[in-house]
Amino acid sequence: MSGVVVVDVNKSFPGRRGGDAVVALESVDLHVDAGELVCIVGASGCGKSTLLNIVGGLDTATTGEVRIDDDLVVGPGPDRGMVFQGYSLFPWRTVSENIAFGLECAGWPKARRRDRVDELLGVTSLADFADLHPGQLSGGMRQRVAIARALAPEPDVLLLDEPFGALDAQTKRSMQDFLLSVQARTGATVLMVTHDVSEAIYLSQRVYVFASRPGRVAEEITVPFGASRGPRVLRDPRFLDLREEIEDLLHPVIAPS
Amino acid sequence: MTALVARSAREAPVDDVTSPPDGRRPGTRGRRQGAFGRMRGTIPRPMVFILGVVGVLVLLGGWWLIAATMGGDAFLLPTPPETWDAGFELYRSGDLVRDLWASVRRIAIGYGISISIGVVVGILIASFRSAEAFVEPQVALLRYIPASALTPLFLLWLGIDEAPKIALIIVGTVFFNVLMVADVARAVPQELVNAGYTLGAGRLKVLRQVVFPYSWPGIIDVARVNLAAGWLMLVVAELLAAEEGLAFRVVRAQRFRAVDTMFALLIVFAVIGLVSDLGLRWLRRRTAPWSEGSR
Numbered sequence: 371m372s373g374v375v376v377v378d379v380n381k382s383f384p385g386r387r388g389g390d391a392v393v394a395l396e397s398v399d400l401h402v403d404a405g406e407l408v409c410i411v412g413a414s415g416c417g418k419s420t421l422l423n424i425v426g427g428l429d430t431a432t433t434g435e436v437r438i439d440d441d442l443v444v445g446p447g448p449d450r451g452m453v454f455q456g457y458s459l460f461p462w463r464t465v466s467e468n469i470a471f472g473l474e475c476a477g478w479p480k481a482r483r484r485d486r487v488d489e490l491l492g493v494t495s496l497a498d499f500a501d502l503h504p505g506q507l508s509g510g511m512r513q514r515v516a517i518a519r520a521l522a523p524e525p526d527v528l529l530l531d532e533p534f535g536a537l538d539a540q541t542k543r544s545m546q547d548f549l550l551s552v553q554a555r556t557g558a559t560v561l562m563v564t565h566d567v568s569e570a571i572y573l574s575q576r577v578y579v580f581a582s583r584p585g586r587v588a589e590e591i592t593v594p595f596g597a598s599r600g601p602r603v604l605r606d607p608r609f610l611d612l613r614e615e616i617e618d619l620l621h622p623v624i625a626p627s
Numbered sequence: 628m629t630a631l632v633a634r635s636a637r638e639a640p641v642d643d644v645t646s647p648p649d650g651r652r653p654g655t656r657g658r659r660q661g662a663f664g665r666m667r668g669t670i671p672r673p674m675v676f677i678l679g680v681v682g683v684l685v686l687l688g689g690w691w692l693i694a695a696t697m698g699g700d701a702f703l704l705p706t707p708p709e710t711w712d713a714g715f716e717l718y719r720s721g722d723l724v725r726d727l728w729a730s731v732r733r734i735a736i737g738y739g740i741s742i743s744i745g746v747v748v749g750i751l752i753a754s755f756r757s758a759e760a761f762v763e764p765q766v767a768l769l770r771y772i773p774a775s776a777l778t779p780l781f782l783l784w785l786g787i788d789e790a791p792k793i794a795l796i797i798v799g800t801v802f803f804n805v806l807m808v809a810d811v812a813r814a815v816p817q818e819l820v821n822a823g824y825t826l827g828a829g830r831l832k833v834l835r836q837v838v839f840p841y842s843w844p845g846i847i848d849v850a851r852v853n854l855a856a857g858w859l860m861l862v863v864a865e866l867l868a869a870e871e872g873l874a875f876r877v878v879r880a881q882r883f884r885a886v887d888t889m890f891a892l893l894i895v896f897a898v899i900g901l902v903s904d905l906g907l908r909w910l911r912r913r914t915a916p917w918s919e920g921s922r
Contacts, residue, residue, distance in 0.1 A: 428821050448827030458818040461917045462840045471836075472826035503917045516822075523827060 374402040374425060374527055374561060379434035381420055393584035394420050398434070400578050400587060402527070407553055407560040409570035410578045413620055417585025418563045419531050425561065426452045426529050438526060448472050451520030453533045458516060459504040465515050466491065466500040472523035490518040493552060510541035514548065521556065530562035534569065542566075546573055550599055567616045571609060572599060579619045588619050705887035714891030722876060727895065729871040730861060733789065737796030738857040742850050744797075745804025750838055752805070753812035766802050774799035775863045782868055792864040792872075799860035803853045811845030812838055844918035847911045851904055858900065 381395040394417040402408045412418045423429035425436050427446035436443040438450070446452075451472075459468050466487050473483045491497045494514045504512055513533055520528060530549075534542045546569060553560055564570050570577045574593055581588035591612065595603050603609055662670050687707060694706040705713070717723040752759040777798060781791035815838050823833040865874035873892055880888035911918070 423821075426821075426825055428824065446821070446824035448825070450825060452821070452825040454818045454822065457816060458822040460819065460822075460837065460840070462843075462915065471823075471828075475827035475832060505917055519822075519826065529825075 373404045373406075373439065373559060375437045376400045376421070376425065377435050377437065379421065379424060379431045379436065381417065381424065381429070381432050395424075395431075396584040396586045398585070398587055400590070402559055402561050404559055405557050406576070407550075407562070407574050408576050408578065409574040410561070410563045410580055411565065411567055411570040411616060411620070412563075412580030412585070413582050414565055416580045416582040418580050420585070422452075422529050422531050422561065422563050425527075426450050428452075448476060448523040449526045450529055451523070451525035451527070452529045453513070453516045453520050453531065455532045456509065456512070456536045459512055459519070461504050464501050464503055465496055465507070468504065468515055469519045469522050471519060476523050486522060490522055493521075493555065494518045494548070508541075509537050510545055513537065513545060517549070517552065521552070521558070526559065528558045528560045530560065532564055533562070535564070535566075542569070547599075549573065567613050567620070568604070571612050571616070572603060577616065579616055581619075589616075591616065703886060705890050709887045710890040710894065713885065713887035714894065717876070717888060717891060723895070726871050726873050726876045727899075729869075730865070730873045731899070733792050733796065733861055733864075733872070734854075734857055736789075737793040737861070738800060738850075738854060740793070741797045741801045741857065742804050742846075742853075744801050745808045745849070746839075746846055748805045749808025750812045750834060750842065753809040753815075754834060754838060759809075762805075766805060770802035770806070774860060778863055778867055781864075787868045792861065792869070795864045796857050796860045799863075800853050800857045803856060804849060807849040807853070808842070808846055811849060812842045814845070815841045844911050844915040847907055847915070851907045854903060854907075855900065858896070 376398055379395055379398045380393070382391040382393045385391050398421060400408075400410075410418045410421065420429060424431050425443065427443050427450065443450075460471065463471065469487045469490055470483050473486055478486065487500075488497075491500055494517065496511065496514060496518065499507065499511065504515065507515065516533070517528075517530075533549075534545050537545060549560075550573065552558070562570075562573065571593055577591045577593060578587050579589040579591065580586065593612065594608055595606070660666075660668070662668065663674075691707050694704045697704055714723070748758075748762060752762050774795060778791070778795060781794050785791040785794060819837050819841060820833055823837040828836060861872070862874040865872040866878055869875035873895060877889050877892050880886075880892065
């Protein structure tokens with residue numbers, strides 16, 4: 371298992387009509403150790419998704435670098451499975467065919483491919499839906515397929531971009547537990563972006579709180595709960611304190627002038 | 628319940644309780660809409676069929692009525708039975724089958740090449756800025772040349788065989804196909820492309836396994852729309868120089884003032900259009916049942 375290291379990443383977009391460049395990310399340093407689940411939490415527009423895309427190789431940093439096991443990230447690859455907020459399943463492929471996509475790209479022989487797909491259908495409790503198309507699934511099930519698809523080619527790192535952002539509260543909770551169980555079983559290294567503070571605390575070992583304009587790490591917080599999370603954690607006073615602390619970081623009280 | 632709003636002086640008198648002023652029935656709220664006239668509502672499937680058949684019958688009846696009242700002068704406007712007879716005669720002589728085959732073959736080859744170019748070039752310019760920058764100005768320039776104006780040139784260059792007709796069908800449709808396929812391929816969500824990349828697909832694989840399958844139902848729609856232009860070009864080509872073909876047969880019939888034959892040929896054109904349209908819709912349903920609009 372491998373870790374992710376982000377070193378002094380800056381990202382700026384050219385301004386419109388010759389205006390000033392927009393700084394999306396400013397000297398971001400962070401790391402995810404092997405087998406760790408780390409969340410980046412921040413308001414929308416703080417550049418957290420941009421950072422995740424840079425780690426995924428879909429975007430490039432203006433300066434700075436991302437390394438995975440000392441290898442420099444220069445583009446996207448199946449070693450970093452990504453899950454997006456929604457609508458990223460291939461609608462013409464069935465659930466099994468979606469999960470098999472990465473395996474086809476990697477040139478797995480058919481029999482091995484089928485075994486791996488079956489295994490993931492089991493892990494994600496999707497066996498009964500293997501032959502359905504994404505259009506026939508609920509939002510939560512689609513995201514389970516997306517996670518299974520990203521896990522299929524055995525990535526070193528799983529990158530999640532607000533994967534549960536479009537789900538209703540009940541589905542979201544069960545998907546969070548699902549993610550924890552998948553991570554416990556596979557030992558995956560996970561970097562996840564979210565704007566949901568409770569979700570970040572509930573899931574992660576560590577949380578990076580992002581500040582906006584320019585996007586930067588405002589605080590790194592270690593979550594004091596062990597590996598086994600459950601509803602009890604949500605009522606732990608430390609959980610509530612932590613949530614308040616992060617909320618204050620995200621929405622600093624503006625002093626009346 | 629008491630009224631939420633104070634009664635105004637303009638309101639209906641109190642004794643007029645049997646017919647509320649908004650036309651609704653007493654004891655009900657709101658207006659009921661029947662299935663037939665409900666805006667954007669669905670109607671039963673048999674009704675769809677019956678309405679369609681009635682529509683065609685109205686068209687046919689109108690034609691018959693006009694033809695009959697104009698003194699039954701078959702010279703200028705034949706009645707449906709006269710047209711049928713002329714069409715049957717054309718079929719019996721073997722001309723219809725030969726002409727039909729000649730025209731359909733030209734369309735199949737010419738339009739097939741055109742849509743193939745459209746798919747390849749359209750997907751390329753939708754996917755690569757470099758291809759777009761190179762091709763788009765050319766297309767923008769060329770597409771405004773009326774393809775039918777090129778007919779004499781093609782006849783000079785390519786003779787009077789099949790080549791100029793097929794070339795004309797290609798030139799008359801390929802720019803539309805390229806630009807419209809490009810629009811379809813541009814609509815592929817970036818997230819799907821990104822998903823392809825992060826699952827290990829290279830650019831070629833993303834084009835073939837993500838962009839193309841997502842665009843496929845849209846490509847069929849483009850093919851359906853522009854096929855009409857393909858037939859238009861075929862007719863232009865056959866009117867000027869041909870020894871067989873449906874439009875050639877129309878010109879030939881005109882020389883003999885055989886209006887009934889001309890009408891029969893026009894109906895053949897309409898039926899071919901209908902059949903190919905239904906065929907492409909069927910293909911869309913069969914090959915892309917997942918797509919919205921595959922009904």
